Amino acid sequence: MLQSSTDLGVPNTVMRNSVSLALIAGSFALAACGGDDSSSSESEHESASPATARREVGETRGALNAALAAYKSGDKAGAEEQVAEAYVSHFEEVEGPLEDRDEELNEDLEHAISDDLRASMKAGKPTAAVEAQVQAILADLDKAEAALR
Numbered sequence: 001m002l003q004s005s006t007d008l009g010v011p012n013t014v015m016r017n018s019v020s021l022a023l024i025a026g027s028f029a030l031a032a033c034g035g036d037d038s039s040s041s042e043s044e045h046e047s048a049s050p051a052t053a054r055r056e057v058g059e060t061r062g063a064l065n066a067a068l069a070a071y072k073s074g075d076k077a078g079a080e081e082q083v084a085e086a087y088v089s090h091f092e093e094v095e096g097p098l099e100d101r102d103e104e105l106n107e108d109l110e111h112a113i114s115d116d117l118r119a120s121m122k123a124g125k126p127t128a129a130v131e132a133q134v135q136a137i138l139a140d141l142d143k144a145e146a147a148l149r
Contacts, residue, residue, distance in 0.1 A: 050148045053097040057145045059090040061138060064113070068134045072127055080121045087114045094144060101147045105140060112137050 048056070063086030071079035091113055098106040117133050 048093045048096050050097045053094045054145055054148045056090045056093040057141050057148070060086050060094065060113075061141050063090060064117075064134055064137060064141075067121075068131060071121060071130055076121055076124060080118055083113065083118050083121065094148075097148055098144050102144070105143055105147065109137065109140050109144060112140065 063082055067079045067082035067086065070076075070082055091109065095106055095110065098109075112133070117130070117137065120130050120133055
């Protein structure tokens, strides 16, 4: 018995939609990873002025305080997400100008925010320990702000 053309189209449509979604998801994953082209990364950082970097230090500070508040309230996943957002949306604008003025401080802040603080939150460290890390990062952000003047 022959199937009608609409019967044959359903599995193909589902397959096409699944493949399309997989390709889109893969594209987003590749875009998020970025390329190996350090010159594009350098040009992004070089485009941020010291004034912009100082403003982003303030934004980073605010985002870290919000993340700490979320952590204290028990929203560990939300806190981790806010730290990641603080780094990607704000601190990355600070890196280029700060690296030009104090490379060691820049690297310390980069690791403290993107690696150490997120790892502590992910591990469920005590609130006092996470708060101490945030306070140390905030003190270094004050130094960064001064270096960018």
